[in-house]
Amino acid sequence: MKDKRRPRLSFVWLHACSGCEIALLNSGERLPELLNKVEIVHFPLLVDHKFGGEQEFALPEADIGFVSGGVASEEHLALLYSMRRTCRILVSLGTCATHGGVPALRNRWTAAATLETVFGDTSGRATVAAEMPALLDRVYSVDEKVRVDFCLPGCPPHPEMIVHVIETLMTDGQPRLPGKSVCETCPTIRTGEMHRTVRRFLNNAEYDSDEPVEEMRCLLEQGFLCMGPVTAGGCGGLSVPLCVQARVPCRGCYGPVRPEGNQLLDMLNVLASHGVDHRAIVDRQSLLRFSGAHGLLRLTRKTK
Numbered sequence: 001m002k003d004k005r006r007p008r009l010s011f012v013w014l015h016a017c018s019g020c021e022i023a024l025l026n027s028g029e030r031l032p033e034l035l036n037k038v039e040i041v042h043f044p045l046l047v048d049h050k051f052g053g054e055q056e057f058a059l060p061e062a063d064i065g066f067v068s069g070g071v072a073s074e075e076h077l078a079l080l081y082s083m084r085r086t087c088r089i090l091v092s093l094g095t096c097a098t099h100g101g102v103p104a105l106r107n108r109w110t111a112a113a114t115l116e117t118v119f120g121d122t123s124g125r126a127t128v129a130a131e132m133p134a135l136l137d138r139v140y141s142v143d144e145k146v147r148v149d150f151c152l153p154g155c156p157p158h159p160e161m162i163v164h165v166i167e168t169l170m171t172d173g174q175p176r177l178p179g180k181s182v183c184e185t186c187p188t189i190r191t192g193e194m195h196r197t198v199r200r201f202l203n204n205a206e207y208d209s210d211e212p213v214e215e216m217r218c219l220l221e222q223g224f225l226c227m228g229p230v231t232a233g234g235c236g237g238l239s240v241p242l243c244v245q246a247r248v249p250c251r252g253c254y255g256p257v258r259p260e261g262n263q264l265l266d267m268l269n270v271l272a273s274h275g276v277d278h279r280a281i282v283d284r285q286s287l288l289r290f291s292g293a294h295g296l297l298r299l300t301r302k303t304k
Ligand code: SF4
Pocket: 015, 016, 017, 018, 019, 020, 068, 069, 093, 094, 095, 096, 097, 101, 102, 154, 155, 156, 157
Protein backbone atom coordinates (compact mmCIF):
# COMPACT_ATOMS: atom_id res chain seq x y z
CA MET A 1 0.00 0.00 0.00
CA LYS A 2 1.61 3.19 -1.20
CA ASP A 3 -0.25 5.95 0.68
CA LYS A 4 0.91 7.04 4.14
CA ARG A 5 -2.29 6.43 6.10
CA ARG A 6 -2.48 3.32 8.24
CA PRO A 7 -4.03 0.32 6.46
CA ARG A 8 -7.62 -0.29 7.51
CA LEU A 9 -8.54 -3.81 8.65
CA SER A 10 -12.07 -5.14 8.89
CA PHE A 11 -13.20 -8.38 10.55
CA VAL A 12 -16.48 -10.24 10.25
CA TRP A 13 -17.52 -13.59 11.63
CA LEU A 14 -20.17 -15.82 10.12
CA HIS A 15 -20.90 -19.31 11.52
CA ALA A 16 -17.90 -19.08 13.83
CA CYS A 17 -16.85 -19.58 17.44
CA SER A 18 -14.64 -16.46 17.83
CA GLY A 19 -11.54 -18.63 18.25
CA CYS A 20 -9.91 -17.21 15.13
CA GLU A 21 -10.21 -13.63 16.40
CA ILE A 22 -9.05 -14.68 19.86
CA ALA A 23 -5.99 -16.25 18.21
CA LEU A 24 -5.08 -12.81 16.84
CA LEU A 25 -5.54 -11.25 20.28
CA ASN A 26 -3.29 -14.04 21.58
CA SER A 27 -0.34 -12.96 19.47
CA GLY A 28 1.48 -11.56 22.51
CA GLU A 29 3.90 -8.69 22.05
CA ARG A 30 3.33 -8.74 18.29
CA LEU A 31 -0.19 -7.41 18.91
CA PRO A 32 0.64 -3.90 20.23
CA GLU A 33 3.27 -3.55 17.48
CA LEU A 34 0.65 -4.44 14.91
CA LEU A 35 -2.02 -2.17 16.39
CA ASN A 36 0.37 0.76 16.05
CA LYS A 37 0.57 0.16 12.31
CA VAL A 38 -3.09 -0.42 11.38
CA GLU A 39 -6.55 0.98 11.92
CA ILE A 40 -9.20 -1.57 12.78
CA VAL A 41 -12.52 -0.35 11.43
CA HIS A 42 -14.74 -3.32 12.29
CA PHE A 43 -14.18 -6.10 14.84
CA PRO A 44 -17.35 -7.66 16.32
CA LEU A 45 -15.41 -9.55 19.02
CA LEU A 46 -14.40 -6.22 20.61
CA VAL A 47 -17.15 -3.82 19.54
CA ASP A 48 -20.66 -5.15 19.12
CA HIS A 49 -22.33 -4.19 15.87
CA LYS A 50 -26.07 -4.59 15.49
CA PHE A 51 -27.24 -4.97 11.94
CA GLY A 52 -30.67 -3.93 10.80
CA GLY A 53 -32.77 -1.02 9.56
CA GLU A 54 -31.38 1.23 6.87
CA GLN A 55 -27.80 0.40 7.88
CA GLU A 56 -28.34 -3.27 7.17
CA PHE A 57 -25.02 -4.95 6.39
CA ALA A 58 -23.39 -1.61 5.65
CA LEU A 59 -19.76 -2.24 6.54
CA PRO A 60 -16.93 0.30 6.48
CA GLU A 61 -14.46 0.40 3.59
CA ALA A 62 -11.21 -1.42 4.35
CA ASP A 63 -7.93 -2.35 2.75
CA ILE A 64 -7.91 -5.90 4.11
CA GLY A 65 -10.95 -7.84 5.28
CA PHE A 66 -10.96 -11.06 7.29
CA VAL A 67 -13.92 -13.42 7.31
CA SER A 68 -14.08 -16.26 9.80
CA GLY A 69 -16.71 -18.98 9.90
CA GLY A 70 -18.69 -20.97 7.39
CA VAL A 71 -21.49 -19.47 5.29
CA ALA A 72 -24.59 -21.05 6.80
CA SER A 73 -27.48 -18.58 6.45
CA GLU A 74 -28.91 -15.85 4.23
CA GLU A 75 -27.63 -13.31 6.76
CA HIS A 76 -24.10 -14.68 6.50
CA LEU A 77 -24.32 -14.44 2.74
CA ALA A 78 -25.42 -10.80 2.83
CA LEU A 79 -22.61 -9.95 5.27
CA LEU A 80 -20.10 -11.74 3.08
CA TYR A 81 -21.22 -9.88 -0.05
CA SER A 82 -20.88 -6.63 1.87
CA MET A 83 -17.35 -7.57 2.94
CA ARG A 84 -16.38 -8.39 -0.63
CA ARG A 85 -17.76 -5.04 -1.82
CA THR A 86 -16.01 -3.01 0.87
CA CYS A 87 -12.62 -4.75 1.18
CA ARG A 88 -9.87 -4.43 -1.41
CA ILE A 89 -8.25 -7.69 -0.25
CA LEU A 90 -10.36 -10.45 1.29
CA VAL A 91 -8.91 -13.22 3.47
CA SER A 92 -10.79 -16.29 4.65
CA LEU A 93 -9.59 -16.80 8.21
CA GLY A 94 -9.66 -20.24 9.79
CA THR A 95 -10.74 -23.67 8.65
CA CYS A 96 -14.48 -22.92 8.94
CA ALA A 97 -14.02 -20.16 6.37
CA THR A 98 -11.56 -22.06 4.13
CA HIS A 99 -13.09 -25.56 4.26
CA GLY A 100 -16.41 -25.39 6.14
CA GLY A 101 -14.89 -26.55 9.44
CA VAL A 102 -17.12 -27.76 12.24
CA PRO A 103 -20.26 -25.92 10.96
CA ALA A 104 -20.18 -27.95 7.72
CA LEU A 105 -20.79 -31.12 9.74
CA ARG A 106 -24.45 -30.30 9.25
CA ASN A 107 -24.08 -30.90 5.50
CA ARG A 108 -24.96 -34.53 6.15
CA TRP A 109 -28.52 -33.46 6.91
CA THR A 110 -31.02 -31.10 5.32
CA ALA A 111 -31.54 -27.68 6.92
CA ALA A 112 -35.04 -28.80 8.04
CA ALA A 113 -33.62 -31.95 9.66
CA THR A 114 -31.00 -29.84 11.45
CA LEU A 115 -33.66 -27.49 12.83
CA GLU A 116 -35.79 -30.41 13.85
CA THR A 117 -32.87 -32.00 15.69
CA VAL A 118 -31.91 -28.78 17.46
CA PHE A 119 -35.37 -27.38 18.23
CA GLY A 120 -37.43 -30.58 18.19
CA ASP A 121 -40.09 -29.29 15.85
CA THR A 122 -41.34 -31.58 13.13
CA SER A 123 -42.15 -28.66 10.83
CA GLY A 124 -38.50 -27.67 11.00
CA ARG A 125 -39.43 -24.14 12.12
CA ALA A 126 -39.97 -23.99 15.86
CA THR A 127 -40.69 -20.71 17.60
CA VAL A 128 -37.01 -19.99 18.17
CA ALA A 129 -36.08 -21.14 14.71
CA ALA A 130 -38.62 -18.73 13.21
CA GLU A 131 -36.60 -15.84 14.65
CA MET A 132 -33.45 -17.05 12.98
CA PRO A 133 -32.16 -15.93 9.60
CA ALA A 134 -33.09 -18.54 6.99
CA LEU A 135 -30.55 -21.32 6.72
CA LEU A 136 -28.89 -22.06 3.40
CA ASP A 137 -29.29 -25.59 2.04
CA ARG A 138 -25.79 -26.39 3.34
CA VAL A 139 -22.76 -24.70 4.87
CA TYR A 140 -20.37 -23.22 2.31
CA SER A 141 -16.77 -22.15 2.57
CA VAL A 142 -16.17 -18.46 1.86
CA ASP A 143 -14.50 -19.10 -1.52
CA GLU A 144 -17.57 -21.00 -2.73
CA LYS A 145 -19.55 -17.77 -2.55
CA VAL A 146 -17.15 -14.89 -3.31
CA ARG A 147 -13.67 -14.35 -4.73
CA VAL A 148 -11.07 -14.76 -2.00
CA ASP A 149 -7.57 -13.31 -2.23
CA PHE A 150 -5.92 -15.45 0.44
CA CYS A 151 -6.97 -18.50 2.47
CA LEU A 152 -5.50 -19.01 5.95
CA PRO A 153 -6.66 -22.34 7.42
CA GLY A 154 -6.34 -23.46 11.02
CA CYS A 155 -8.72 -24.00 13.90
CA PRO A 156 -7.67 -21.47 14.87
CA PRO A 157 -4.72 -20.40 12.71
CA HIS A 158 -1.49 -19.99 14.67
CA PRO A 159 -1.27 -16.37 15.98
CA GLU A 160 2.13 -15.91 14.30
CA MET A 161 0.59 -16.88 10.96
CA ILE A 162 -2.25 -14.38 11.32
CA VAL A 163 0.23 -11.59 12.07
CA HIS A 164 2.45 -12.71 9.17
CA VAL A 165 -0.51 -12.60 6.78
CA ILE A 166 -1.59 -9.14 7.93
CA GLU A 167 1.92 -7.67 7.80
CA THR A 168 2.65 -9.17 4.39
CA LEU A 169 -0.62 -8.07 2.80
CA MET A 170 -0.14 -4.57 4.27
CA THR A 171 2.94 -4.22 2.07
CA ASP A 172 1.22 -5.82 -0.93
CA GLY A 173 3.35 -8.95 -0.55
CA GLN A 174 2.23 -12.55 -0.91
CA PRO A 175 2.01 -14.42 2.43
CA ARG A 176 3.49 -17.91 2.57
CA LEU A 177 2.03 -20.87 4.42
CA PRO A 178 4.29 -23.71 5.63
CA GLY A 179 3.08 -25.97 2.78
CA LYS A 180 3.93 -29.04 4.88
CA SER A 181 1.82 -31.75 6.46
CA VAL A 182 1.52 -32.18 10.23
CA CYS A 183 3.74 -35.28 9.90
CA GLU A 184 6.52 -33.20 8.37
CA THR A 185 6.58 -31.09 11.53
CA CYS A 186 6.28 -34.05 13.93
CA PRO A 187 9.35 -35.48 15.68
CA THR A 188 7.95 -38.85 16.80
CA ILE A 189 9.79 -42.07 15.99
CA ARG A 190 8.75 -43.83 12.78
CA THR A 191 9.89 -47.39 12.18
CA GLY A 192 7.87 -48.17 9.03
CA GLU A 193 6.06 -50.95 10.92
CA MET A 194 2.31 -50.31 11.01
CA HIS A 195 -0.37 -51.78 13.25
CA ARG A 196 -2.62 -53.63 10.76
CA THR A 197 -5.94 -52.31 11.94
CA VAL A 198 -7.33 -49.06 13.29
CA ARG A 199 -7.49 -48.88 17.09
CA ARG A 200 -10.13 -46.71 18.70
CA PHE A 201 -8.69 -44.03 20.96
CA LEU A 202 -10.22 -45.49 24.10
CA ASN A 203 -6.87 -46.22 25.72
CA ASN A 204 -3.82 -44.02 25.94
CA ALA A 205 -1.12 -44.35 23.35
CA GLU A 206 2.06 -46.09 24.44
CA TYR A 207 4.63 -43.61 25.68
CA ASP A 208 6.66 -42.79 28.75
CA SER A 209 5.46 -39.50 30.22
CA ASP A 210 8.97 -38.90 31.62
CA GLU A 211 10.41 -39.01 28.10
CA PRO A 212 10.17 -36.16 25.59
CA VAL A 213 7.71 -36.54 22.73
CA GLU A 214 10.66 -37.24 20.42
CA GLU A 215 10.92 -40.63 22.16
CA MET A 216 7.27 -41.55 21.49
CA ARG A 217 6.47 -43.86 18.59
CA CYS A 218 4.32 -42.40 15.82
CA LEU A 219 0.65 -42.63 16.83
CA LEU A 220 -0.42 -43.84 13.39
CA GLU A 221 2.11 -46.64 13.56
CA GLN A 222 0.62 -47.51 16.97
CA GLY A 223 -2.70 -47.99 15.17
CA PHE A 224 -4.43 -44.73 16.10
CA LEU A 225 -6.15 -42.71 13.42
CA CYS A 226 -3.72 -39.80 13.35
CA MET A 227 -4.53 -37.55 10.40
CA GLY A 228 -1.10 -35.93 10.36
CA PRO A 229 -0.25 -37.24 6.86
CA VAL A 230 -3.27 -35.53 5.25
CA THR A 231 -3.49 -32.34 7.33
CA ALA A 232 -1.78 -29.01 6.74
CA GLY A 233 0.98 -28.36 9.27
CA GLY A 234 1.71 -25.23 11.29
CA CYS A 235 -0.49 -25.61 14.39
CA GLY A 236 2.55 -25.82 16.66
CA GLY A 237 4.36 -22.90 15.02
CA LEU A 238 8.02 -23.88 15.00
CA SER A 239 7.36 -26.52 17.66
CA VAL A 240 5.70 -29.97 17.82
CA PRO A 241 2.11 -30.23 16.47
CA LEU A 242 -0.27 -29.35 19.29
CA CYS A 243 -2.14 -32.64 19.63
CA VAL A 244 1.05 -34.68 19.40
CA GLN A 245 2.44 -32.50 22.22
CA ALA A 246 -0.55 -33.73 24.24
CA ARG A 247 0.14 -37.32 23.03
CA VAL A 248 -3.14 -37.56 21.14
CA PRO A 249 -3.68 -38.10 17.39
CA CYS A 250 -4.16 -35.22 14.98
CA ARG A 251 -7.87 -34.77 14.19
CA GLY A 252 -7.27 -32.82 11.01
CA CYS A 253 -8.27 -29.31 12.09
CA TYR A 254 -6.00 -27.42 9.67
CA GLY A 255 -7.77 -28.98 6.70
CA PRO A 256 -6.04 -30.73 3.80
CA VAL A 257 -2.39 -30.20 2.94
CA ARG A 258 -3.28 -29.04 -0.59
CA PRO A 259 -6.18 -26.57 -0.44
CA GLU A 260 -8.17 -28.69 -2.90
CA GLY A 261 -7.34 -31.98 -1.13
CA ASN A 262 -9.88 -34.42 0.27
CA GLN A 263 -8.91 -35.55 3.77
CA LEU A 264 -11.25 -38.56 3.61
CA LEU A 265 -9.88 -39.98 0.36
CA ASP A 266 -6.30 -39.02 1.17
CA MET A 267 -6.46 -40.75 4.57
CA LEU A 268 -8.01 -43.91 3.13
CA ASN A 269 -5.18 -43.92 0.59
CA VAL A 270 -2.59 -43.59 3.35
CA LEU A 271 -4.12 -46.50 5.26
CA ALA A 272 -4.46 -48.66 2.14
CA SER A 273 -0.88 -48.01 1.10
CA HIS A 274 0.24 -49.35 4.49
CA GLY A 275 -2.00 -52.41 4.26
CA VAL A 276 -4.30 -51.19 7.04
CA ASP A 277 -7.92 -52.35 6.98
CA HIS A 278 -9.85 -49.07 6.81
CA ARG A 279 -13.17 -50.88 7.35
CA ALA A 280 -12.35 -50.69 11.07
CA ILE A 281 -13.11 -46.95 10.96
CA VAL A 282 -16.54 -46.62 12.56
CA ASP A 283 -17.58 -43.48 10.65
CA ARG A 284 -15.49 -42.71 7.58
CA GLN A 285 -17.32 -39.43 6.91
CA SER A 286 -15.88 -38.17 10.19
CA LEU A 287 -12.55 -37.80 8.39
CA LEU A 288 -14.17 -34.72 6.82
CA ARG A 289 -15.06 -33.27 10.21
CA PHE A 290 -13.11 -30.09 9.41
CA SER A 291 -13.38 -29.96 5.63
CA GLY A 292 -16.92 -30.86 4.60
CA ALA A 293 -17.56 -27.80 2.40
CA HIS A 294 -16.95 -27.76 -1.37
CA GLY A 295 -19.61 -30.48 -1.68
CA LEU A 296 -17.46 -33.10 0.09
CA LEU A 297 -19.83 -33.93 2.96
CA ARG A 298 -23.12 -34.89 1.36
CA LEU A 299 -26.60 -35.71 2.61
CA THR A 300 -26.90 -39.13 4.20
CA ARG A 301 -29.41 -41.30 2.37
CA LYS A 302 -31.87 -41.25 5.29
CA THR A 303 -32.45 -37.49 5.07
CA LYS A 304 -32.47 -37.00 1.29
S1 SF4 B 1 -11.84 -22.23 12.45
FE1 SF4 B 1 -11.96 -23.06 14.53
S2 SF4 B 1 -11.43 -21.32 15.83
FE2 SF4 B 1 -11.98 -20.47 13.81
S3 SF4 B 1 -14.19 -20.02 13.93
FE3 SF4 B 1 -13.98 -22.11 13.11
S4 SF4 B 1 -14.17 -23.44 14.95
FE4 SF4 B 1 -13.68 -21.37 15.66
